[in-house]
Amino acid sequence: MxxxxxxxxxxxxxxxxxxxxxxxxxxxxxxxxxxxxxxxxxxxxxxxxxxxxxxxxLTADDTQLLWMWNREVPPAVERCVHDLFIEQARARPDAPAIHAWDGEMTYSELDELSSRLAGHLVDLGIKTEDIVPLCFEKSIWTVVAMLAVLKAGGAFTSLDPDHPRSRHEEILKQINARVVLTSAQCSALLVGPRRTIVAVSETAMHQLSNDTTLAHSVARPNHIAYVIFTSGSTGIPKGIVMEHEAVSTGCLSHGKMLAFGGHTRALQFSSYTFDVCIAEIITTLIYGGTVCVPSEVDRRDNLAQIIHGMDANWAFLTPSVARLLEPTVELSLETLVFGGEQINSTDWERWEGYVRRMNGYGPTECCICSSFSDPQEFVSGKIGKSIASVSWVVDPLDHNRLAPLGAIGELLVEGPILARGYLDNVEKTAAAFIRDPAWLMQGGGGQPGRRGRLYKTGDLVRYGIDGNLIFIGRKDSQVKVRGHRVELEEIEHHIRVCVPYARQVAAEVTFLEEEKSKAILAVFLEPDKETQAAFKPNTAVQTMVDNSLQAQIVFLDNIDARMADRVPSYMVPDVYFTVPDLPMTTSGKVDRKQLREIGASLSAQQLVELRTQSQGPKRQPSTEVEKTLQRLWARVLNLQPEAIGVDDSFFRLGGDSITAMKLAAEARKECFQLTVADVFEQPRLGNLARLSQNFESIIVEEIKAFSLLGPGVDVSQVRADVAAGCDLDASMIQDSYPCSTLQEGLLSLSLKRPGDYIMQGVLELSVDINEDAFRAAWEQVVRSSAVLRTRIVQHSELGLLQVITADGMRWVEADDLDAYLAEDKLGTSSLLGAPLARYALVKESLGKRRWFVWAMHHALYDGQTLPRIVDAVQKAYMGGELEKEVGFNTFIKYLGQQNQEAAVAYWRANLAKCIATPFPSLQSTAKHPISDAIVEYQCPPLAKVS
Structure with a gap:
């Protein structure tokens, strides 16, 4: 007051x-x-x-302070992007440049292959300022293609394979594409007249000339490096043109601030159509780091595992995606940059103590971020201080007037990271990129004036007293939808095409009553009096959502499919309302605040009921798979299970790509096989359940102990028998069931030749490993994993049985590693009834070295099992929560349900004419060869293959 x-x-x-x-x-x-x-x-x-x-x-004090903060514009780095990469390739040729799901490359290999492809592009006529479209799924070859285009002197623009073909064609027409680089899988999407499609793959690269002598120096710092297309208000995608100088300046600047270097292993998570991929790829490479590229499936379904598996230590994620990760588990991450959405205190604070947290801000017109914030105390909306640029806040209605310090105004960015402008659109470029405003030319606070070029972001911000920028909102109709920048006018344009009988159309982003973080994209339609009846056949809900505006939710036949043919999935509206008249302000504009209030008056539960009421009474799930999916959907969509029927669509209930990723993660916790691609392929619950059954998804059921021994078995007697075989009390026996044929074979061979099929792993413990915590982690994993408590006994009537015991870990301690290993091998002759997994800690009596020795019989593990056990121990050591295990008894039950005769007949028929040639050929005296001899050979250094 x-x-x-x-x-x-x-x-x-x-x-x-x-x-x-x-x-x-x-x-x-x-x-x-x-x-x-x-x-x-x-x-x-x-x-x-x-x-x-x-x-x-503007007071004199404010003027002085603003000019003190913005007195100097950072200098431009007048270099081409690929030249910065080549410097790294020459300085560290054998360092890893890419670690991708489909291959790995060193810097020298990436340099050579990209130069080969660049030479081919030059032969195809690519020259400076030519824009070459790239269309790839996540792949090592996308990085090769990007560098190749730059080396050839051209610029690249990325197309998303999942976007509608009509959008692809519009972009290809704008850039006048003559040559397209693509993967083999995506090549059919871009075929067109007078268009050369080059499929980039390992085979294709090695067929190109290895003459890498290129005149890529024809590119200059002021030439185009890339173009990114964003939403356009006229319904046509808008191309943002970025030059080499801006990219080099921006990437070197934010790379330095984020401590990029040879140690950096950056997760390449972002879409290639999102400019953050430039930081993930280009910044990493010009600092000598490694780009970690997961597959599209792993990116969506196994994010936590892929971060750990690729040892990624740097990531840029939206807060929505970061919520899918558990900070206590993803310990390889050292730096986590949030961006793309406004972050809240909960998302920020949950990562405290686990990673270096940064909040990045920057429109696509500024490469890549124009400000960063890493506050110790969270401040809502804080986007920090400028990097490689300076920031000004002006009157939102007049950029010729600076706003007072602390007042809300439009953010203007000045500096060398700005885009050239919008592709072939002089009018839009002139409106957004202004030159030499009077206050800049005049100077102030004792600082001389200057000429300058500034970008009008359209974002409303204010300066904090410490010079940090605080984000407030937008001054126009540009919004963020599911992490993507979208012009509402573009959505309205396509709605008018799909619903031509609507007199007025308005699109708006609103937030549900109970979920302020859950944004929905709503469309409001004002029917024409003569065509109002056109809505009625498709309108089954007459519920009044807002009494004053008489708004009601309507259903339009095939509207989602028609919109999906025209715009990316994130631009397809969630819900449609009709209103007799769109609300207007006194100035004659659509009153968007009132429209937002309509959506805000609904809860998620109400919205679902209204959107799905046209289907009639909901059919409730009947099968176990359907019931499990209903429960999982309810969990991730924050709905009551009974609100979800088998005919409901995941996306009509409010789901999107992020919640689909969350659904896949929740399903995995319950050992249910479900991928994000499955959800997109079959969004209706009933269809998704049938798809899951076709994929033989396993819902882990509780298998009653001893039930797999067969009918008529005296469980008490068998329990006593196997307990005696294990030299344990019967109360220590938790379950028993048959062995698989493979287990029986492996054990039989080990009994014949003691020591065979037994792993003996040795791990030296570093000095920073806490021994008590290490022991506790292993003991926790053994308690949770039945396979590590499994023994095998010979039963007089039932044959070889595996026995799950309640026996805990038995640690062995020794002080001589070689002596212990030899002694442990001698003890492998008596396997029946004995523990098949053994654990020891060996500590030098005089020194400080420590080793963990883990021995286990092959009947309990395979190549997939060992890494999972090691991962579980690491999670337990760091305090993480262990995932629910799928018991081996589930597999034994599956085997028992198979038709053995049919399987034998199948393989006999298929292998009937096969002739096996043994190598090497055995002498008649060697019926059962034993590998008990060793020969060693020293191979001379190999000449490097050029």
Whole structure:
């Protein structure tokens, strides 16, 4: 509250405020601003010619502070991107450049292959300023293609294979594409007249000329490096043109601040159509790091595992995606940069102590981020201070007037990271990229003026007292939808095409009543009186959502499919309303606040009921798979299970790509096989359940102990028998069931030749490993894993049985590694009834070295099992929660349900004419060869293959 008292000396102003909401310095600034404006009004009153709108509102103190922060524009790096990469390739040729799911490359290999492809592009006529489209799924070859285009002198633009073909064709027409680089899988998407398709693969690369002598120096820093297409207000994608100089400056600047280097292993998570991929790929490579590229499937379904498996230590994620990860588990991450969406305190604080947290901000027109924030204390909306640029805040209605310090205004960015402009659109470029505003030319606060080019972001921000920027919102209809920048006018344009009988159309992003973080894309339609009936056949819900506006949710036949043919999936609306008249403001514009309030009045549960009511009464799940899916959907969509029927679509219930990723993760926790691709392929619950059954998804059921021994078996007697075979009390026996044929064979061979098929692993423990915590982690994993508590006994009637015991770990301690290994091998002759997994800690009696020795029989593990056990121990050691295990008894039950005769007949028929040639041929005296001899050979160094 501000109180003004007129005194003989002037006006006494008192401000009462909450210091938790407003800092003392900010309150002082506000009062100073208030006093200054009153003085300006007094001066204006004495001058009848002064227009109030023209009075000066920026104090001298504010001017001095703003110019102190922005006195110098950082210099441009006048280098080409590929030249910076080549420097790294020459400095560290054998260092890993790419670790991808489909291959790995060193810097020298990446340099050579990209140069080969660049030479081919030059032969195809690619020259400077030519734009070459790339269309790839996640792959090592996308990186090769990017560098090749740059080396050839051209610029690249990326197309998403999942986007509609009509969008592809519009972009290809805008860039006049003559040559397209693509993967073999995506090549059919881009075939067209007078268009050369080059499929990039390992085979194709080795068929190209190895003459890598290229004139790539024809590219200059002011030439185009890449073009990124974003949503356009006219319904046509808008191309943002970025030059080499801007990319080099931006990447070197934010790379330095984020401590990129040869140690960096950056997760390449972002879509190639999202400019963050430039930081993930280009910044990493020009700093000598490694780009970690997961497959599209792993990116969506196994994010946590792929981060760990690729040892990625740097990632840029939206807060929505970061919520899919558990901070206690993803310990390879060292730096996590949030961006693409506004972050809340919960998302920020849950990563405290696990990673270095950063919040990045930057429109696509600024490469890549124009500001960063890494506050110790979270401040909502804080986007930090400028990098490789300077930031100005101006009057939202007039960029020729600076806003007072602390006032909300439009953010302008000045500096060498700005885009050239919009592709072939002089008018839009001139409106967004302004030159030489009067206040910049004039200077201030003792600083000289300057000429400059600035980008009008359209974002509303304010300066904090410490120079940090605080994001407030947008001044126009551009919004963020599911992490993507979208112009609402583009959605409205395509809705008008799909619903031509609507008189007025308005699209808006709104938030549900109970889920402020859950944004939905709503479309409001005003029917024409003559065509209003066109809505009725497709409208089954007459429920009034808002009494004042008489809004109601409607259903339009095939609208989702028609929109999906025109726009990317993230631009397809979630819900459609009709209103008799769109609300208007006094200035004659659509009152978007009222539209947002319509959506905000609904809960997620109400919205689902209204959107799905046209289907009639819901059919409830009947099978176990359907019931499991219903429960999982309810969990990730925050709905009541009974609100979800078998005919419901995951996406009509409010799901999107992020919640689909969450669904796959939740399903995996319950050992249910489900991928994000499955959800997109069959979004209806009933269809998804049938698809899951076709894939033989396993819902882990509780198999009753001893039930797999067969009918009529005396369980008490068998339990006593196997307990005696294990030299344990019967109370220590938890379960018993048959062995698989493979287990029987492996054990039989080990009994014939003691020591065979037994792994003996040795791991030296580093000095920072806490021994007590290490022991506790292993003991936790053994308790949770039945396979590690399994023994095998010979039963007089039932044959070889595996026995699950309640026996804990038995640690062996020794002080001589070689002696223990030899002694442990001698003990492998008595396997029946004995523990098949053994654990030891060996510590030097005189030194400080420690080893963990883990021995286990092959009947208990395979190549897939060992890494999972090791991962589980690592999770337990770091305090993570272990996933629910699929018991081996599930597999034994599956084997028992198979038709053995049919399987034998199948293989006999298929192998009937096969002739096996043994290698090497055995002498007649060697019926059962034993590998008990060793020969060693020293291979001379190999000449490097050029």
């Amino acid at each position: 501000i109180q003004c008292i007129l005194t003989t000396e002037g006006i006494k102003i008192t401000a009462s405020f909450d210091p938790r909401a407003i800092e003392q310095q900010q309150a002082d600034k506000m009062l100073g601003q208030f006093s200054f404006i009153m003085q300006q009004l007094a001066i204006a009153a004495a001058n009848d010619q002064t227009v109030i709108a023209n009075i000066e509102i």
